[in-house]
Amino acid sequence: MAKLHVTTKINGEEVEYLCDAQDSMLDVLRGPLGLTGSKEGCGSGDCGACSITVDGRLTCACLMLAAEAEGHDIGTIEGLAQGEKLHPLQEKFIEMAALQCGICTPGVLVAAKALLDRNPDPTETEVRFWLAGNLCRCTGYDKIIRAVMDVAADMRKTVAA
Amino acid sequence: MSDIKYLAPGTIEEAVKAMQAAGGKGFVLAGGTDLLVQMRSGAREPQTIVDVKKIPEMTTIEELPGGGFRIGAAVSGAVIGEHKKLVAAFPGVVEAINLIGSKQVQGRASAGGNLCNSSPAADSVPAMVAAGVTVQIAGPNGRREVPVEKFPTAPGRNCLQPGEIVVSLTLPAPAAGSSDAYLRLIPRTEMDIAVVGIGVSLTLKDGTVTAARVGLGAVAPTVLLVEDAAKALVGSKLDDAALEKAAAACRAACKPINDKRGTIEYRTKISGVLLKRAAKIAAQRASGATVGGTH
Numbered sequence: 176m177a178k179l180h181v182t183t184k185i186n187g188e189e190v191e192y193l194c195d196a197q198d199s200m201l202d203v204l205r206g207p208l209g210l211t212g213s214k215e216g217c218g219s220g221d222c223g224a225c226s227i228t229v230d231g232r233l234t235c236a237c238l239m240l241a242a243e244a245e246g247h248d249i250g251t252i253e254g255l256a257q258g259e260k261l262h263p264l265q266e267k268f269i270e271m272a273a274l275q276c277g278i279c280t281p282g283v284l285v286a287a288k289a290l291l292d293r294n295p296d297p298t299e300t301e302v303r304f305w306l307a308g309n310l311c312r313c314t315g316y317d318k319i320i321r322a323v324m325d326v327a328a329d330m331r332k333t334v335a336a
Numbered sequence: 337m338s339d340i341k342y343l344a345p346g347t348i349e350e351a352v353k354a355m356q357a358a359g360g361k362g363f364v365l366a367g368g369t370d371l372l373v374q375m376r377s378g379a380r381e382p383q384t385i386v387d388v389k390k391i392p393e394m395t396t397i398e399e400l401p402g403g404g405f406r407i408g409a410a411v412s413g414a415v416i417g418e419h420k421k422l423v424a425a426f427p428g429v430v431e432a433i434n435l436i437g438s439k440q441v442q443g444r445a446s447a448g449g450n451l452c453n454s455s456p457a458a459d460s461v462p463a464m465v466a467a468g469v470t471v472q473i474a475g476p477n478g479r480r481e482v483p484v485e486k487f488p489t490a491p492g493r494n495c496l497q498p499g500e501i502v503v504s505l506t507l508p509a510p511a512a513g514s515s516d517a518y519l520r521l522i523p524r525t526e527m528d529i530a531v532v533g534i535g536v537s538l539t540l541k542d543g544t545v546t547a548a549r550v551g552l553g554a555v556a557p558t559v560l561l562v563e564d565a566a567k568a569l570v571g572s573k574l575d576d577a578a579l580e581k582a583a584a585a586c587r588a589a590c591k592p593i594n595d596k597r598g599t600i601e602y603r604t605k606i607s608g609v610l611l612k613r614a615a616k617i618a619a620q621r622a623s624g625a626t627v628g629g630t631h
């Protein structure tokens with residue numbers, strides 16, 4: 176069976192690739208496209224390490240076929256920083272040590288950004304529920320939640336200023 | 337492996353033809369949150385994957401004249417949760433669909449996929465049973481519809497014939513003074529499979545229940561419509577005696593399994609407890625009060 180030819184947008188840039196029908200989006204991101212920021216923790220939708228956005232919607236890249244990306248707009252962790260300039264979430268995670276091994280971090284950041292894009296003023300409960308699909312074996316979550324709350328507050332100040 | 341075909345037809349007719357051509361080896365792909373997991377574990381080995389998300393009728397929510405809704409079978413939970421009129425009319429159905437998995441899963445998981453996967457513990461199904469949903473099916477012999485409670489036939493099985501697909505779910509216009517609620521019990525606060533799930537839809541007039549439907553999940557091989565529980569509620573003002581009678585009807589309907597999430601005794605008892613709580617929430621909503629969140 177011939178490979179499928181897919182044209183899509185990843186982090187704002189048009190990208191083309193060939194894939195097999197059963198290849199997941201995560202397989203293609205991490206393989207041929209070399210975007211290894213998205214991690215594979217479980218491959219079954221449970222851990223969130225592979226979080227990406229599809230047309231702005233948070234999704235597990237492991238639960239999407241690469242073929243489905245045709246004509247859509249994919250956002251990955253590689254799209255968070257603007258060149259050398261880190262996204263405020265990335266800066267805050269470093270500053271507050273909201274990561275240890277870092278395996279969950281790209282997924283957490285993509286998910287947190289999707290939340291703040293929708294809701295700039297989330298409650299702690301909202302942040303905890305929003306990130307319930309991102310498992311972390313290291314931090315105990317508290318630092319992650321506090322970092323996200325802090326960034327939200329900073330970003331609101333910047334907008335107000 | 338690589339002789340699997342991926343098709344993304346633009347019409348129902350093409351999707352049905354593709355499913356027919358694939359014989360028993362064709363699988364519809366909606367959100368893929370069940371299908372991809374099953375493919376990876378080897379539980380499903382499709383030869384043809386029919387992605388239905390390019391079919392407008394399956395990916396849109398339509399308001400029907402009179403106040404009902406038609407939800408495309410592949411519409412994601414996230415999109416359903418953002419539809420204000422649907423949330424106002426059927427808060428129980430929407431909260432049930434929005435309980436499925438994480439935000440990541442919500443971005444893709446559909447009510448149609450939840451129904452077609454036909455797990456006895458599928459969260460959206462008891463709520464859809466309570467709401468009186470009709471399932472719109474298309475197949476080689478044209479279209480037909482079935483009441484949602486008749487759709488699942490056994491764990492993982494349903495009434496779809498070869499070549500048939502679910503197109504959409506129709507929610508009938510709610511009568512004045514009605515509302516619904518869904519509650520489930522899981523061992524954790526998020527991301528788990530229901531030990532018991534219950535959907536209750538009520539219509540009230542001057543505080544008296546004039547119509548009721550109860551859908552009960554995770555306690556039998558398929559989700560159940562518990563008519564005796566509904567009968568116990570109709571005519572009452574949801575006093576303790578009526579609620580206890582309805583709870584007893586739910587307990588009597590249970591034919592659960594023992595597993596690591598709950599014993600037979602526990603599931604049976606909880607079905608009655610959740611019936612009472614869900615009925616109270618539905619009644620509060622029907623009388624105009626807003627209660628509870630979606631968690």
Ligand SMILES: Cc1cc2nc3c(=O)[nH]c(=O)nc-3n(C[C@H](O)[C@H](O)[C@H](O)COP(=O)(O)OP(=O)(O)OC[C@H]3O[C@@H](n4cnc5c(N)ncnc54)[C@H](O)[C@@H]3O)c2cc1C
Pocket residue numbers: 219220221363364365366367368369370371372373388409410435436437438441444445446447448449450451452453457458459460496500501502503527528529530
């Ligand atoms: C991490 C995680 C957590 C989850 N949590 C829950 C939960 O809390 N509650 C719950 O109920 N479920 C849960 N699920 C299961 C799953 O997400 C739901 O069942 C979901 O609703 C499936 O919808 P989908 O669109 O992804 O279906 P898909 O995976 O696309 O399809 C499911 C099945 O139905 C068939 N199908 C789909 N649409 C149609 C159609 N229109 N016509 C004919 N056949 C069709 C497919 O071929 C497949 O066999 C969870 C899954 C994951 C990965």
Ligand code: FES
Pocket residue numbers: 214215216217218219220221222223224225226235236237238
């Ligand atoms: S790798 Fe996708 S959710 Fe775990």
Ligand code: FES
Pocket residue numbers: 273274275276277278279280310311312313314
């Ligand atoms: S930092 Fe190690 S899993 Fe989260």
